[in-house]
Ligand SMILES: Nc1ncnc2c1ncn2[C@@H]1O[C@H](COP(=O)(O)OP(=O)(O)O)[C@@H](O)[C@H]1O
């Protein structure tokens with residue numbers, strides 16, 4: 262069978278999140294870091310997720326990178342294209358969700374696509390076009406303080422309308438509740454009115470199943486990873502996908518345990534605090550990083566002294582909104598972020614050489630920086646730690662055994678994630 266799904270993800274944790282859901286729903290899936298330079302043997306692969314770092318870069322670059330990924334996926338014969346962005350619709354006022362969706366839709370020759378950001382198992386739902394995180398509207402969820410793309414409006418129809426010249430419509434829950442045929446009829450009516458982008462209400466997994474059935478034949482779908490839970494079943498109903506037993510098995514892990522946290526999201530802040538209550542950690546400060554490399558050297562020394570201990574080593578730049586704002590006022594938001602990302606990249610490289618073999622990275626941009634610095638090109642997906650975050654394995658140059666890697670989205674994971682992740686992995690194989 263040929264490649265069923267080709268996905269383009271706008272960050273690295275997001276890509277892993279989608280790949281995880283596809284694997285759990287029975288698709289054989291590969292995640293690539295960036296657009297591969299060669300064709301792929303897709304005989305035993307159902308889905309490829311291409312991870313880009315296109316969420317916060319200038320819109321033109323995001324469009325070019327996404328179109329390059331699309332061209333590669335089309336060359337592999339992908340039947341449907343999935344543009345994956347964040348379940349909290351992370352974007353700047355001018356993009357990049359709108360410009361990328363417009364460019365992809367035009368290139369695949371489609372008339373309409375859907376926006377399905379919801380991921381109910383992690384509390385992201387959409388009602389009357391408004392995005393909720395748990396019981397809070399998006400703009401009251403902590404995301405209003407995001408260092409790179411603060412989200413200050415929960416009305417997604419209004420948010421997206423600022424990012425595209427085309428009209429934006431809504432598929433409301435009342436229609437979805439009547440089933441896939443009614444939903445398709447609504448999409449058709451909107452299309453006749455010239456609506457190219459449709460925000461979809463979604464309250465739960467049942468809605469995701471109806472949506473998957475509604476949109477499985479579109480050339481392009483867009484959204485969070487939630488839709489990845491239910492699309493595989495819709496593909497199977499169409500006879501595009503053979504049943505698979507176990508999609509996610511990894512080799513035994515090996516090496517010291519390290520957590521690098523560059524996320525300032527609410528969940529990560531809780532995880533850092535929880536870890537520090539019973540372990541030591543090393544804090545990075547962008548203001549110090551701007552002055553010299555001394556703090557990086559200190560962090561390296563801190564880690565090297567502790568790598569042979571049983572507990573993981575934590576190095577973090579994660580800080581409260583007030584501290585982030587302080588740093589940004591002095592350095593600018595982009596520069597503050599870049600300093601932290603460069604430090605994390607160097608720490609990862611040098612500490613892998615010092616014996617790290619099990620690595621958790623918290624934060625999407627941070628993961629992008631680390632994974633790029635390690636020269637990783639492909640990830641195998643293993644067992645899920647928490648919804649949206651699996652262990653993965655990858656080959657890194659200069660290391661014989663594979664590196665066990667978990668890329669944690671800022672807002673995902675339970676409060677004890679930084680210790681539980683390693684306990685779940687164990688020393689001798691994924692459970
Ligand atoms: N103390 C800090 N001050 C300013 N920016 C920071 C600080 N710590 C981390 N950052 C930056 O904030 C951004 C967090 O984004 P990301 O890694 O995607 O996390 P999340 O997944 O929570 O969105 C990164 O660019 C990171 O370098």
Ligand SMILES: O=C(O)[C@@H](O)C(=O)COP(=O)(O)O
Nearest residue numbers: 274275278347348625670671
């Ligand atoms: O959809 C999601 O919430 C995640 O897959 C995701 O994209 C998270 O991004 P970060 O919070 O920047 O890690």
